[in-house]
Amino acid sequence: MTTNNRSYKKLKTLFSSEGIDTDKIGFHLSKEFLKSEQSKKISIDDYAQFVVKKKLTAEYIEYSRTRILEIVETLSNHINQDSKLGRCIDSSITLSQMLDLRGIWNFIIKGCLTITAKDNSFETQHFYDLTEPNNVAAPHAWVYAPPFGIIDITIKKQKYPLGIANILPEHIAAEIDKLKVINPTVDELVDPVLKRKPYYNQIVKNEVNKVNSVNAVFKPFEFKIDEIVFRYIPVGIGLPETSLKGNQNKFNYKTVNEIWAELN
Template sequence: MGEARDRKIRAAGAHDRLTAGFVAAGVDPTAFGFYDQAAFLAQEQRDGSYLEKYAEWVATRPVDAVYEAHVRATVPKLASLVAAALTADDMQGGCMTAFSMLTRMLDRLGVWSFGVIGSANLDVPHLDLRRCLHTIDVRDHPDAVLGHAWVCAPPFFIVDASLALQHWAGTPMAGFVPPVVLGDAATAPIVRPGVDDCVSADVRAIHAEAERRLDPNLHHRLEPRLAAFGGRFPAREILLGQLSVRYVPIAIRQTNEPLEMVNAGSGKGRPAITIWNDEVAPAFGL
């Protein structure tokens, strides 16, 4: 009990310091979507990691019972609606679109959130079945997006409405991945990622052949910020029946497009604003 209290005190102190820093920079942190404010963007141009301060602010923000109840009522409902819409549009591989939709819609629904990029590793142990979406991998083409994207909306550290749409059709993994993955501190405990959680087998093999050894710390060599970043945004594992998924954050992302522009003109699936107007807003009585 004392340790939990100490963690809350440390988080509150960090949150207060971040709030003071934003205010000093001319940012108003009381407004949802304040990462769009001109003062915030100006700071981000000077410091490429400034968005991480927003994510830390959200992650350390004190959560009272009323707000937590609002989040727990809102997030699962929204994630299910977005997952159903993306499935209906067959948005395979659409994790970037999904996280952009979710964060922009959560802003409108009064829930603080941020996007996360990282590796996602899926295992069905009794079948010796493993599939990985690694951020450190061999690119099929120069514009390939590696890894996976999901949302953090505390107390939900994992909000994933697109894991089931990562080209599993026709593979043994298809029957194990649910439409929505949600994980909080109770259901998705912190884990320490290993090299196989972060680096693909192909990349590990390339380095092993060149160096004539298997390096268990290769992920830290190839991603030097991983340890420090993981201290603030740790990896977590969630069990979903026979499936376990390990999520390893690598970077914070937030779309620079308003909801009206997310997936607009892509030619693949409906624009986010159409999904909002036709399905999400009516479901929430807006």
């Protein structure tokens, strides 16, 4: 997959030529966008680029910051009380749908994550894009919603060795200006187990090319909390396929629409 790096002006022109109203937050669910996506004239990457490159007012940023933190606090509380692990895709989709309803520009990022303890209190944890068997939709998923470059509401709910989850934050909501752009290493993208495979060199080359293409637009970031370093590396983009009304997920025995009602 190659990400076409387009300017904001070109994106506006592209959407306009397809009859898409770009003033409406969540226009990726409009019939015009979906029709153009199906005909491969545009892609969800184009929507995500539009969000990254859009100039936002100070008033919008203030509104967005407040509303995002309200939603994240409530939703992550339910997720962390749920007994199920993983579910980063379901959770990120739910958050994205809620942000759309609040009038907040956002999209989902699928990618690799490396978690390192600077004090060596636990072994480095890797969420590889390429591993074997590779039967998951994404190694990890989080949400980009300015002013936040990383919103990870399932950081505590992944499958870690005993004890690690207890020292991780309830969630991560890191603002873009507090993030450090990084250069990912092959060891963060590809499971070392694959080094023994005869096709290793070729899959590494393909993986690096793919990630470089994505990262030219959607930057890989590092974020530190005390002695823990989190490295988030985008490898793909995601968007909800329905509005929140069509979301059938439950967290902590509550439907997402019941959780949404708590916020209103």
